[in-house]
Structure formats: structure tokens, C-alpha cells
Amino acid sequence: MSDSMAPAKQSRTSRLSSTTSSRREDSLGVEQQSMASNNGAADGQEQDKPDTPKLDWSKFKATFTVKHSPIPKPSHKASKKRKRGAAAREPMLEENEFDKNLSTLYTVEPVKWWEDTRRYRKFTISTETFRLGDTVWVKPDDSETVDAPLQNWVAKVLEVRAASEAHVFLRIFWMYRPEDIPGGRRPYHGKNEVIASNTMQVIDALTVNGKANMRHWTEDDNDEVLDADQLFWRQTFDCPDGSGTGELSTLRKHCIDEAPFNPDTLxxxxxxxxxxxxxxxxxxxxxxxxxxxxxxxxxxLVPASQRSAAMSQTTPNGHVSHTSDIDVKTEESERGxxxxxxxxxxxxxxxxxxxxxxxxxxxxxxxxxxxxxxxxxxxxxxxx
Incomplete structure (x- = not known):
């Protein structure tokens, strides 16, 4: 779910249409973000910004790209305050609510088009309203070929931007499916498990396919058993640039084989x-x-901890290949x-x-x- 794992272009479906839900009754199908918002990456409304965009959005043919910068030393910490003009090109800090160690500095390009949009607290697709902080299903690209229990992509909404009813954008963090990370699905991954990340992208709001009910499963001894259809995350993937390589967090290990637990089992x-x-x-x-x-x-008998399921790898051209990483016993070891x-x-x-x-x-x-x-x-x- 990066530039290589999630295609930049995502098709719109005919059943999705943007509808008006603004208290200002403006026609954008999104509600303008209040100045009291505590969203660090989009803090405050620019009062000197005109109500209508300056640019001709009928000519917008680009795709918004998120660029990342290294986190500076504490003495040079990036400001969360949004600035106009040239200062707007300075990287913004997005604190990661999944894991503070996964916070990232970012800029969105092309800057002049991104700065021409306004920020909103929510948006409506058909009859369903979505808000900042919601977890949503995202319709995959038509070229999607990964065989996964979860057919849709999953994302966390960080910011809502719009220039018109036809130009509504979401800045999101991807929640990776196990099939979308390097090495593919591990034996301990549940069928409804996703992996929290700091991979950021800007997507079209009309690719949203519904609201997802996701919870954080801490896997404590006293933690309640997950429902069979509960979407959850317990692991993180540090991959801010979306390059397809990154660090997967470790999980608690159990039993004499010292392996993580698949919640679909006992x-x-x-x-x-x-x-x-x-x-x-x-x-x-x-x-x-x-x-x-x-x-x-x-x-x-081959324990799950000594094998991995068929994995899917996304190649640089966006195509998905399937390989097998199952430990194969030699003829000698299996003889008899x-x-x-x-x-x-x-x-x-x-x-x-x-x-x-x-x-x-x-x-x-x-x-x-x-x-x-x-x-x-x-x-x-x-x-x-």
C-alpha cells in the first residue's frame, strides 16, 4: 500500500456519489473543519483563505504524492502549525496514534494544488458519513490479483481536503493486509488481521467502500476473545516511504515452539x-x-512456526507474483x-x-x- 503496493490511480465506481453535508451548505459534500480541531497535521483553518479555490480544477490531471523527510533532532522539531506561502513547503509532523515511534514528517506535492484545497471534518458518500479518524474500506485497483481473505484495502483517515464536489481527497495511513507486506502472510496472521503502518498516501474520497469497525488487540492474558468477524490490528510496519521494505514489529510468543498465536485457533x-x-x-x-x-x-508433521503460507509479492511494476516459502523436508529426513x-x-x-x-x-x-x-x-x- 505504497507507490508500489497501492496503485496511484484508483477507479471510481458509478454507485458512489458525493453529497452535500456541510453546515455552511456550500456544495462540497464535506463538512468544513472547525478551528477547534485537535488534528495535529491539519491544525486550524486559514482565515485569510478565499472561500473558492484560486486554481482551475478542471485542469487538474496530476496525482498527489506524499514525500517524506527524516525526523530532525529534538532541538529542531518540526512545527505542527500550518504556514502560508513558501513556508507551507516545510515538512509537517504526523504523529502516529498506533505507535509514537512511527511518527513521520511529510509534504504533499504538487504543493500549489494541495494548498488550494480546504480542510474538512467529514465527508459523505451516498448516504454514509465518514469523519476524521475513521477506519475505512478502500476499493482495490482493478488490476488487484492478490488472493486475500480481506478483499478491500483498509485505511485510517488523517485529513479530508476538497476543492469542489468532484475533487475530494483523503490523506490516509494504510493498514496493510498480511499479503501486502514483504514475505506475505505469516502462519500467525488471522483472517481478519491488518497491520498498522506509517505509510501515507492521498487517495480520492470516492474510492472509499464503507466504514470499517477495527479494534486494537493487545493480546493480554485477560484480553477478551475476538469475534469471528472482528477486524483488528496488533502489529506495526515501519515503512514511511512505502518502498515495500520496512520493519515489522515483534509479537508475544507462546508455547514450547516460542511462536506467535493465530487468533483463528485456540x-x-x-x-x-x-x-x-x-x-x-x-x-x-x-x-x-x-x-x-x-x-x-x-x-x-510440520509445525506452523516452521513454515509460512504462500506469499504474495508486489513487483515494481505493480504486478503481484505468488511464491511458496514452505519448508520442504528432505527425502532423508522424511524416510520411513x-x-x-x-x-x-x-x-x-x-x-x-x-x-x-x-x-x-x-x-x-x-x-x-x-x-x-x-x-x-x-x-x-x-x-x-
Whole structure:
């Protein structure tokens, strides 16, 4: 979701139309930002600015580009105050609410066109109103070929600008889908997970495809379980210039394999030693024991922490290629092993005893089920 990951041109859809929602009843389909706004990157309204743009916007054919500058030393901290004329070219500071360490200095070009717009607090598309700070779905480019659980892009609205009803722009931070970062989706990424970033871009307001209900999941021990359809973020990607390379923040690690947790799966807590256990690790251990008890060859099991899913990479020309990064076992290491003959399911809850259900798939044993108690993979204590 940078210049390489998110195309500069985004098609407008016929069903989207900008409608008037201004208290000033001006005709822009957006509400003018009040002087009391606390948005640091767009602080205050320029009182000496004319109500109508100076430039002929029918001739605007450019695409707004965000340029980034290095953060200066504290003694030379950039001002949040907006200045007119040549001073307006000075980089502005955008503090990142996801992570203060991801704050960025930016300028928007071409400057004369950007400075000719006015700032607003909200905008309306069809019958839906959006405000500063909202998380929104963004319609992908028509050339989008990434196979992802989330079909739309996700963005955080930082600023609303308009020159006319036909020229409404949003300055946004992208919320990356796992498929859009270098290396692609990791095994621990949930199907409704996005990654907060400081990658900034200016997009057409008419590419917005609806409001997204997103929450920050802190993954604390006492944090509530996410709903199945809840959009969330817990990780950040430091990539201000949108070059496609950047630093992905680390996550809390669990279980004996010391790997992050995929919230689409289960974590089982051992009260004896305090360790959180991946359900997949427990299932693999149950399969190994079942093979051994039935005098079967060792099963071929590859933990999620030792593999990654098929990943999508965006090339400089904007095309997406798919490659595989799955660890392939050598013939020597897999010699004598077989595919697991048992299917497993971990059962756990506040009103049920924790256990593993094994289903036999061998010929002559189809449908046979076995129940196994769950023991901690570290301290071997029984988990009720």
C-alpha cells in the first residue's frame, strides 16, 4: 500500500456519489473543519483563505504524492502549525496514534494544488458519513490479483481536503493486509488481521467502500476473545516511504515452539506453569502418541512456526507474483514416515473438560473416535 503496493490511480465506481453535508451548505459534500480541531497535521483553518479555490480544477490531471523527510533532532522539531506561502513547503509532523515511534514528517506535492484545497471534518458518500479518524474500506485497483481473505484495502483517515464536489481527497495511513507486506502472510496472521503502518498516501474520497469497525488487540492474558468477524490490528510496519521494505514489529510468543498465536485457533493455558499452548502443538503431540500406541510409523508433521503460507509479492511494476516459502523436508529426513492417519480437534471451554478428539481414518477403522486428556507440553501437568 505504497507507490508500489497501492496503485496511484484508483477507479471510481458509478454507485458512489458525493453529497452535500456541510453546515455552511456550500456544495462540497464535506463538512468544513472547525478551528477547534485537535488534528495535529491539519491544525486550524486559514482565515485569510478565499472561500473558492484560486486554481482551475478542471485542469487538474496530476496525482498527489506524499514525500517524506527524516525526523530532525529534538532541538529542531518540526512545527505542527500550518504556514502560508513558501513556508507551507516545510515538512509537517504526523504523529502516529498506533505507535509514537512511527511518527513521520511529510509534504504533499504538487504543493500549489494541495494548498488550494480546504480542510474538512467529514465527508459523505451516498448516504454514509465518514469523519476524521475513521477506519475505512478502500476499493482495490482493478488490476488487484492478490488472493486475500480481506478483499478491500483498509485505511485510517488523517485529513479530508476538497476543492469542489468532484475533487475530494483523503490523506490516509494504510493498514496493510498480511499479503501486502514483504514475505506475505505469516502462519500467525488471522483472517481478519491488518497491520498498522506509517505509510501515507492521498487517495480520492470516492474510492472509499464503507466504514470499517477495527479494534486494537493487545493480546493480554485477560484480553477478551475476538469475534469471528472482528477486524483488528496488533502489529506495526515501519515503512514511511512505502518502498515495500520496512520493519515489522515483534509479537508475544507462546508455547514450547516460542511462536506467535493465530487468533483463528485456540490457546490452552496451563495453570501449573503458566504457559500458553498452541492447539496445533497439542494436536501434533496427540497424533505422535496415537501413532506410537498403534505401532504405526512416525507421522509427518510440520509445525506452523516452521513454515509460512504462500506469499504474495508486489513487483515494481505493480504486478503481484505468488511464491511458496514452505519448508520442504528432505527425502532423508522424511524416510520411513507417513502422513498422519488421525484427525484431531481440541475441545476446551469454561463449562467443558479440556480434551483432544482423535478420529481414525485408516481403512477398517473409519469413524472410530478416541478421547485423550491434555497434558502440558512443558511441565506435563494435567489440564482440566
Amino acid at each position: 490457546l490452552i493455558h496451563c495453570d501449573a506453569c503458566g504457559l500458553w499452548l498452541h492447539s496445533e502443538c497439542l494436536e501434533h503431540e496427540a497424533i505422535r502418541q496415537a501413532h506410537e500406541e498403534n505401532k504405526l510409523p512416525e507421522p509427518i 514416515k507417513i502422513e498422519p492417519v488421525f484427525q484431531t480437534e481440541v475441545i476446551s471451554g469454561t463449562d467443558v473438560k479440556s480434551q483432544i478428539i482423535l478420529k481414525d481414518t485408516r481403512e477398517g477403522h473409519e469413524g472410530e473416535e478416541y478421547k485423550k486428556e491434555i497434558h502440558c507440553l512443558k511441565c506435563k501437568a494435567l489440564i482440566e
